[in-house]
Amino acid sequence: MSWEIVIGLEIHVQLATKSKLFSGAKAGFGAAPNTQTTLVDLGMPGALPVFNQEALRMAVAFGTAIDAEVCKHSVFARKNYFYPDSPKGYQTSQMDHPIVGLGHLDIQLEDRSIKRIGVTRAHLEEDAGKSLHEDYDGMTGIDLNRSSTPLLEIVSEPDMRNAKEAVAYMRKMHAIVTTIGISDGNMAEGSMRCDANVSIRPKGQEKLGTRAELKNINSFKFIERAINVEVERQIDILEDGGKIVQETRLYDSDKNETRPMRSKEEANDYRYFPCPDLLPIEIDDAYIDAIRQSLPELPDQRSARFVSQLGLSEYDASVLSASRTLADYFEAVVLVCNDAKLSANWVTGELSKYMNQHNVEIDQVPVTAVHLGQLINRIMDDTINSKGAKAVFDELWNQAGEVDAIIEANGLKQVSDIGAIEAMVDDVIASSPKQVQQYADAEVEKRGKMLGFFMGQVMKASKGSANPGQVNGLLKKKLDLLC
């Protein structure tokens, strides 16, 4: 049977406010346990929440950035459940009246077409603390530093049809939230994580299949893997005549499998009701418009500018604008070398290849944009050829250093001395009579291809440093004279 995959994502974005959603405590990562807490975060008797207006501004900025409905009236609700790292016995969230309503996001698919993914809503909520099960000898430690840090939960429609689309959607969200500066987007530290609702159904069937919710996935790579392995699991079950159980599952990246989360025993009834300690949020058009006006250039706008201003292809432009840091990097390279096309080739080519091989994100690459720009300058002024440039890049990646010094130290400078190249060309022609004869016997149209052999020989003789353009021109001229 042929199956259709249906995926919806709930993305949790930690907002980059200085203080927490409902208290003045610092909202940061990595402090000693329970040092970033106030009476409110500790759930002390009598403590009351005060809503952080900066979190409101950020949520509204997000709503305007994805062209969603920003709700002028929204309400905090309490989600009641007991857990040791939930100090009040409830999480303050939004239920019936979220701050951001319907919106959408366009993603680019592998075939370069554009697909629109619906965004159901985005709401503000406070994070819980952390339970630390290790290091306490059979006991559980509670760290409430994260308690009440602000989250924006962005819920998509079940519009994605494969794992790659889910990754593209997540990447695009990442680009937007980092571009508008509402989150650092640091997935390793949990600043952005997602739950994926995954189900399958026979192709052509209208009704959705039973879904599994994959919890707390915190890297792009894991989203893809987790969804794929979950889809396989579901297909296996259904094709064996079994049934999917609706449940939350955890992706184990070490074993590359999903498994049911420690069951919370019974179905939770969260008993949502409007939080009586907080007033409804009331905002007006002027407030929303002012925030809309102050938005920076968004990924789609940047992509359009890369096409219109820098002459990039639509594809390159969209790849390069997919992340704010990548786009910033690219523009920094262009600033040094002034050649957008070459810069785009290097960033989407060699640089991306290395990033994939070494599994690092753009903000961690060892080659600075300035160095890459200088390297491209040396290609453009014929100091090195592209092969030499790759060697320099490799050295920059692995050992750092300055571009010119590396070229010098490794003898990568391109030989453009016409006399020296001519001597090498003459040598190669003299030592390859058989190939010269074949060249001469060949039809004129086919000779171009046969030049490759001679090119390779000369480049080899020059240890790759000969200027390929000059070699090519000389070879053609001299061989044609022999014919």
Add this chain to the structure above:
Amino acid sequence: MTHKTLVQIAKDLAAGKYSSREITQDIIADIKARDAVYNSFISLSEDLALGQADAADARIKVGNADILTGVPFAHKDLFCTQGHTTTAASKMLANFVPPYESTVGQRLLSAGAVCVGKTNMDEFAMGSSNESSFFGAVKNPWDLNAVPGGSSGGSAAAVAAGLVPAATGTDTGGSIRQPASFCNLTGIKPTYGRVSRFGIIAYASSLDQAGPMCQTAEDAAIMLNAMAGFDEQDSTSVQQETPDFTAELNLPLHGLKVGLPKEFFGPGLNPQVAECIMAAVKEIEKLGAQIIDISLPNLELSIPAYYVIAPSEASSNLSRFDGVRYGYRCDKPENLMDLYCRTRAEGFGTEVKRRIMVGTYALSEGYYDAYYVKAQRIRRLIKDDFARALSQVDVIMGPVAPTPAFDLGSNTKDPVAMYLEDIYTLSANMAGIPAMSAPAGFVNGRPVGLHIMGNYFAEAKLLNIAHQYQQVTDWHLQTPTSNNVPVSNQEKGA
């Protein structure tokens, strides 16, 4: 020292008749000597109080004193006091020492008032008789067989017995006004949002409001001046300038329009209480007021609606008492679920558990619309009733409770009978309007309070009326011992 008003003590302190330290010591000694009978205090904060008294004396000496500087008072044990146990009259918090002071407490301390201790109350402010306290029932100083009312019963008994001149209370459904009525005190529940809730252990957040319980309207105005004010730590506190509540005390009542809702004088009302109230209304009419019959048609619905909304909020507010971070924790929990279940089963009393269950049920999936949402609609109707009535009249008067203080133990087996006690008080909390009780006579030796309700932020008007009434009556000056009937004799006679 007993039964001196705040104003009298303030005058004495200013005149140097005694120091704050002296009166504080006297009061604490008096409480130690006499409170065993009433059980109105849960704890005394002697060391803290003496420190505050010394600081007050220093202020008085340098002429930097406020009217409350050096004046002793007591806090209902629902107000967090930094460094001193705050129990909410529950086993759950019997060992809880807050690391911070409530906003109201801080404001009183800044004014120089001296907190001598924490008064008894119904557990987590849930009750109308002060019989649900983990620390035992409180007895009404007017009649030791009677309840003092609740939930601020300890505050009421302490002031009525002359142990302290004033005390703080909280009022979620009548918890200041009903005990004030039962103990012959002047107590006011301000407009919702007038007084910060920060640092007051929450019962039902959308209804809770703190206020003073005193011997006179003037004292209540002085206390409210110190307690009220916008607090950025309480999002529901109102960002509005706080008036001087004493400023209008002496205005004449000419032309005042007083509404008497017919629903306040229905069949459930004790006829003798009705007589007291009508006599008081007459007195106010004599002062120049015009009496107008009005109707609050949805009054009766306030009981079922309140007993859905308040428990719903309480079920969530009390979730934090889980044995994890502070307060009671059961012995040797076997696992997390056992920790939760036994901590809460052992730490909460019966009435608290009942309300948590009711609230949890009302908020549950499938019942939420039928209960919580419907109750909120009724709340809106009640609010509209008051808006309509208060467009015709300046204030509304009636009884605070259908009966005078009832006997200890008489309602404890029937929670619904207890809930019906709140019929006249709940609606003011539902609407958020200010309301107060002022002494208006006695029925068989037990006090009766006149209920005065007004429009939003009309506290000064209410206090003005009570003060003017107190200029022509002396009910508020009566004390349990002033008619020379010793309390113990009353007990025998009853």
